[in-house]
Amino acid sequence: MDHNSNGGGSHQSGHTNNQRRRHNQSQKPDGPKREAILDLNKYTEKKIRVKFIGGRQIIGELKGFDQLMNLVLKNVEETLRDPEDDHVLTKEKRNYDLVVVRGPSLLTISPLDGSGEIENPFAQSTE
């Protein structure tokens, strides 16, 4: 009897521990997250702009991705840079069919939809 209740007790405490951990994660408003902060599902089959560490920039349709943010892109178009100045993008493009992008070399990801060049929005504030 005693032994039995002991076993039950330890099981229960383990359960509450698990619960608490889950509870904490959802409830903790401060502290940085450990799970993914970007849901790439919403970008699947959509065009996204991807910048790489080192300065390359591509646009492509997202076909797949994984936990490490490796991406599979289709119909990819790389915006080429000025050979003299790496920071300047040219009008020149280069096309690829299917590309696997390595997650660790990603810099930024943004959807192409709704993005575009604009006038300097800080013009008044700098006056």
Place this chain on the structure above:
Amino acid sequence: MLPLYLLTSAKNQPILVELKNGETLNGELVNCDSWMNLTLNNVVQVSENGTNFLKLPECYVRGNHIKYMRLPEELMDYAKEQTLLNLEQRNRNQKRRTGGNFNNNRRNYNNQGNRNGGHNYRRNNNNNNK
């Protein structure tokens, strides 16, 4: 005040991020993780030479490649408030929990076994808090 905690309390507020390549991103912080990767909303991306301005509805940024960020000045006070509130909340939760059934059982069991229940009880509670 830890940097990442300060950053997390900047959620939904406009921040400026400068990347190592000199580009800057102005936008509302949506989320950040423990690697300082960020998601931003309504971003204005300014090129490294400050001449091109790109509007992006959303943007994900690698924390690895961030040079620095500028946060709203009032954030420090707000973050302090939040941590205090959080502590309070946690204490309250703990009280509720120790009043609950599970822990009561456990405590009794431990007390019986060890006979110096006070110490053991406290240690147990500390463990619970982690």
